Amino acid sequence: MDNEECKDTQDKAPSVVDRYYTRWYRADMKGKPCEDHCILQHSNRICVVTLAESHPILQNGRQIKSINYQISNGCSRLNNKVSGKSKRGGQFLTDFAPLCRITCTDENEYTIYSCIRGRLLEVNEAILETPSLLLQKPSTDGYIAVILPKFEESKSITENLLSREEFEKVLAKRAASSQLS
């Protein structure tokens, strides 16, 4: 009885993400199979970059060895600072700007990309301290970064991304072809 009720509320109540954000996806990032990213776009145009549930990092009980926001010798996303209402000083990112590299304990390394154009507002430092957040709450507390698209681009930046329905079709196709093989 209790369990049923629990299930009931879980299904009915839309989560914070459901209520305020639209989910956008990029599948097979840079041609790498299953490296899917999910962008949560708030109605105020702010975007949160997260791993899609289907990303390899979240599969097969992988564990995280390290997360590195230092994407090149000269550039660390950790040095990003914005000031004021206009967010002066934030690094400006293009669709394929790397945000961080995540190495799993099986030595597989994955690069997470911004997926959209915009100003980098913050990266999630909490996952450096507690990498398990990334595995347990990939679409909330385990987010990668927050990006503010230009006002005039807030609609167009998602044009190259997949909607939830389109992404589910991709997943279904993927599942079908893996069963075939």
Added chain:
Amino acid sequence: MLPLKEKDKPVVQKLLAAGCCSRCVLRFCCTSVQAAFRQPEQETLKELQAFINNNEIVQDSPDSTEETKSHDASGSETRGDPPSKRAKLEHCASGDASKDGTVTVEMQEDEESHVCVACLGVLQEFCDVTRAIKIAAAVKAEQYEFDSLVLSVSLPPQLCVREHSCWLHVKKEVREKCMSLSEDDVIQVKEAFKWVMQGLIAKELGGVAVVTKSLFEVGVEFSHPETDSDCYFLASTCPNCFKPTKNKQSVFTRMAVVKALDKISDFAFLKHYPSPPARPSRHCVQQDVQCLHVSLFIAGRYNKFCRSLPQTPWVIDGQRRMESSVEELIAAPILVTFRADGFNFSSSGREDVDVRTLGNGRPFAMELLNPHRSRVSKVEMKQLQETINASSDKIRVRDLQIVTREATSRMKEGEEEKTKSYTALVWTHKAIQREDLSFMDDIKDLTLNQKTPLRVLHRRALAVRQRVIHSMSTRFVDAHHFYLGLKTQAGTYIKEFVHGDFGRTQPNMCELLKTDTDILELDVESVDVDWPPTVTD
């Protein structure tokens, strides 16, 4: 008798010849005898003509009075400006004397109707009882409540150029009269206009005081497109004075022109601009009379009982999202009562569209723009409050009162230190029992580190703010719901404290209860600001 001395004569002579009206002549004579300005302009003109002629060879001429009459009769008909006029006037300096000793100057018939080169007609055409009646009628039509008024006059900026040109024209003569006189001693057009008009307007409005400072302003504005280009040469002599600014239509503002004239040498000025100024063919245009009453401030507290009502109109991409708002519901009856043109609403913090504000309500203040009524009794305020409350069940107002502008700042004073009380309906992912919650009742002064919530990050700076939850209380509802009572420092983001905002508020309810939690409903129970004062019956 005009308050002029022998030494004024050359000034008068030169200015009349240059095409100045009689009042402008008086201005350049630096006389501050207001009565002289108040007498009809044409009368003064005659006196001036007599004045400059009474030292000339006087001879009896029976025709001269006759001449004056015909001259009077035709004066209002013609508006010409023959090129020969100036020469004529100078020539006429030696006129005829009438029997009683006064002298008239032989002039062209249209001489009287010419437009003054200095005031462009402001002190001629627009400066008499007929005009005062018109201005008073415009004021009356708006049905303002006022005890006194201040008359403000806005003149075309080129008047400054013309003024300076006239000054240079008679500078030598004025200095000969009195070494210490400077351009600043010339009576300003504005001043002279007010000397004549204030009393007349006051009389038309039933004796209301026309003063230098008042809550009620009557604005009279003149323009003269024909001579707008008078200012243009200044842009080349002083480019720095004429920088384009956003809200101004033209860079040639009065301020800029005055500044440029201050910098230019007499030599440079005379190189670019004639002295005396060229004669205009028509007089100024008077714009509509603008009445403005200073803002009135209303304060009170409001409740909001509806979860689909924004505090202020909610517009996204130019589209209105909700049909009404707290401020509009409150403002509508107030605007009617005070017959104001508009309002600015402010409050001690604000609630989200889906949040109710209960208890004693949230303090608010409202600036009423250009109120036509300003005297409203306490009884009427009480009635107004009842009207607002009867108009909608979504909101309720109390303690409605008129306050001063200064007092409204008390609402925002120390806003950060003030406390607010809330009740939130919380959902938990894991099933809970009554006992799981009790530990929260003991938490006191819990300090939160809140990153600017993602929901407002697009318009606010990114920062980590420390906020204190002074106390919490819980009321179990069922396995997945409970009511959370909070007493917090103002500025705490409650929703983010409950759902955690992607872990960006630390600690948060998810962490305290070790399960995902979400906020389903939120009520503001009290806003602990002791302003505005309670209104007792």
